[in-house]
Amino acid sequence: MKKRLLFVLMLLLTAALLFAGGSGESDSNVVKIGVFEPASGDNGAGGKQETLGIQYANYLTPTVTIGDTEYPVELVLADNESSNDRAATAAATLVNADVSVVLGSYGSGVSIAGSDTFRIAGVPAIGITCTNPQVTEGNTHYFRICYLDPFQGTVLANYAYNTLGAKKVYCLAKLGDDYSGGLVNYFIERFEELGGEVVSETFPDGNSDFTSYIANAKNSGCEVFFSPVSTEAAQLIINQAQSQNLGMPILAGDTWDSNVILQAAKGTSVDITVTTFYPEGADPEFDEGFKEWVNADATRLANNGGDDTVAAVTAMGFDAYNFALQAISNAGSTDPGDVMEAIWDTETDGVTGHIALDDVNGDAIRNTVYVKHANTETGGWDALPAVVVD
Amino acid sequence: MAEFFHQNLSYFLSGISVGGQYALIAIGYTMVYGILRLINFAHGDVFMCAGLIMVYLSASLPFVISVPLVLVFTVALGFIIERVAYRPLRSAPRMSVMISAIGVSYLLQNAALYFTGGLAKVYPALPWLSDSVVIFGASTRMVTIVTPFLTVVLVILLTLLIKHTKIGMAMRAVSRDFETSQLMGIRINRVISITFMIGSLLAAVASLLYFTNYASVTPTSGSMPGLKAFVAAVFGGIGSIPGAVIGAFIIGICENIIKGGASIFGIPGSGWTTFSDAFTFAFLIVILVVKPTGLFGEKSVDKV
Numbered sequence: 001m002k003k004r005l006l007f008v009l010m011l012l013l014t015a016a017l018l019f020a021g022g023s024g025e026s027d028s029n030v031v032k033i034g035v036f037e038p039a040s041g042d043n044g045a046g047g048k049q050e051t052l053g054i055q056y057a058n059y060l061t062p063t064v065t066i067g068d069t070e071y072p073v074e075l076v077l078a079d080n081e082s083s084n085d086r087a088a089t090a091a092a093t094l095v096n097a098d099v100s101v102v103l104g105s106y107g108s109g110v111s112i113a114g115s116d117t118f119r120i121a122g123v124p125a126i127g128i129t130c131t132n133p134q135v136t137e138g139n140t141h142y143f144r145i146c147y148l149d150p151f152q153g154t155v156l157a158n159y160a161y162n163t164l165g166a167k168k169v170y171c172l173a174k175l176g177d178d179y180s181g182g183l184v185n186y187f188i189e190r191f192e193e194l195g196g197e198v199v200s201e202t203f204p205d206g207n208s209d210f211t212s213y214i215a216n217a218k219n220s221g222c223e224v225f226f227s228p229v230s231t232e233a234a235q236l237i238i239n240q241a242q243s244q245n246l247g248m249p250i251l252a253g254d255t256w257d258s259n260v261i262l263q264a265a266k267g268t269s270v271d272i273t274v275t276t277f278y279p280e281g282a283d284p285e286f287d288e289g290f291k292e293w294v295n296a297d298a299t300r301l302a303n304n305g306g307d308d309t310v311a312a313v314t315a316m317g318f319d320a321y322n323f324a325l326q327a328i329s330n331a332g333s334t335d336p337g338d339v340m341e342a343i344w345d346t347e348t349d350g351v352t353g354h355i356a357l358d359d360v361n362g363d364a365i366r367n368t369v370y371v372k373h374a375n376t377e378t379g380g381w382d383a384l385p386a387v388v389v390d
Numbered sequence: 391m392a393e394f395f396h397q398n399l400s401y402f403l404s405g406i407s408v409g410g411q412y413a414l415i416a417i418g419y420t421m422v423y424g425i426l427r428l429i430n431f432a433h434g435d436v437f438m439c440a441g442l443i444m445v446y447l448s449a450s451l452p453f454v455i456s457v458p459l460v461l462v463f464t465v466a467l468g469f470i471i472e473r474v475a476y477r478p479l480r481s482a483p484r485m486s487v488m489i490s491a492i493g494v495s496y497l498l499q500n501a502a503l504y505f506t507g508g509l510a511k512v513y514p515a516l517p518w519l520s521d522s523v524v525i526f527g528a529s530t531r532m533v534t535i536v537t538p539f540l541t542v543v544l545v546i547l548l549t550l551l552i553k554h555t556k557i558g559m560a561m562r563a564v565s566r567d568f569e570t571s572q573l574m575g576i577r578i579n580r581v582i583s584i585t586f587m588i589g590s591l592l593a594a595v596a597s598l599l600y601f602t603n604y605a606s607v608t609p610t611s612g613s614m615p616g617l618k619a620f621v622a623a624v625f626g627g628i629g630s631i632p633g634a635v636i637g638a639f640i641i642g643i644c645e646n647i648i649k650g651g652a653s654i655f656g657i658p659g660s661g662w663t664t665f666s667d668a669f670t671f672a673f674l675i676v677i678l679v680v681k682p683t684g685l686f687g688e689k690s691v692d693k694v
Binding site for chain 2: 044048081215219260264303
């Protein structure tokens, strides 16, 4: 009996193996675009919203014209699980699927971790919201359509010092996280230059008890709590800031521009200000179309965090897709090498502004940072004046 | 002195509360070890599942019904895990059971990943427990105050159960000598099932308290508390219930004192929080070097 069961099980598994190989054949009439985004882990929520932007753009523009032929575009999704160890495997999946160009990832750490796989395969990658300079520094295959952390850190430090009038700031980053660690460093650099003082601490992976960090911020006499960490930790920080009565404004970077934050902050007395790429309402046509598309499908709605808020990363994902299509069209070929050449000179007008890349690292030339403040009564964002740096 | 106390009270409060939550999880580890000589690696994930069950149940049911249901479902989960993954391996080498436990742990994590879609679920705010209170100027949640008392009450009840009931006596006998107690007519399988059910019940209570304080459940949120509770059980001497409880409180308090080191010891620096986990585990090594069986561990006697 047991033996027969074992035999059937083995047969089933072997059959499954056969089917798994089925999707490997490549169709030469399709342009494949890889989506290198986290769908689980710390940054799962943000990664899903960015992917939604790409999918919405694909829904509106499902084909690309190369020369005189129109090719359908197929998105190949790979989940990098927000983990630096899994990033290379996810990147390899995309490379093996013969994608022409890769979009992503949300989170700088995974982008850096996956970078080498793309370089060796000669596949160009376009970072959408990974703001750490190291993603594109010193390489010719990783590009980026958003601003960088030194820029964002400077804007945030100026905001804390000049607008909020803080002289002492508490900085909290996640240990070993390229994004929050990097942004905190640039923030400190600028803030100390301005004459302020900082207390900087880190928390280890898997930590969910932030009460002691909040107590530290209070005890050290800080006036602003700066913590540009992942949304998962952010949710806990907001929750505990409320119960511990933090009593100072929280300042964060682009990751906090998410409805996860709004849902956590709704009905509390926590004061949250974030910098971001795109304020909802800047392009009403895009907002409306996206909301309609998201509400039409329960899975999309769940992936967007349960409501139809337009996250900045969604708008960025939308622009990245169109930017990639433009690049493929300019290249006149689906070959990754040709696309890589063409990206340098590609320019588009997206919903988040004009996108053009510099010719040193392939970073976007951007000078505007949008500032938002969480409205704890309505559970929405209030736009504050945008910061333009020349 | 008063000012020192006033300023640092919140560290001690969160230390005691998180210690109590670790204690409830640690009892599950230590009881199963005491009886089966098995480290149940899936225990932390049972704790996580209890959190998720609560998230899904409370979405459609009032708390009066969902809270007892969480306890019932978690107990059932513990029972099923033992029945399916451990009982068929009763006569297998101990290593096989342990690998099976690791398998169950990953199975639960991945099942949770599938159901939640990888996103953090917000834990519902339980009435009364999640209310804010101010004690001597430190503001915190009701659950912080309730946890240590509830833990102590549950531990006393458990001790009474083990000392004064028939099933408790059977448990003690089984943990003393597995084979002989079987020969004496004790229904081993029943005793083991009940052990797992008690462990799961306490894990469910711990999850109610823990996630009320740290209101976000992810598929991996059981692993860190599970690991710390396991450390606490080893620290107190694995197999000993009072040991596990005291160990858990020590670990919880130490962890938070170290995080607040800059304020408590007056030595500024950012290293305190960075190394808080490292300090905790280094402390464990020191204790084990000095007392290899843990604080209250049974001395191993070689039987001839």
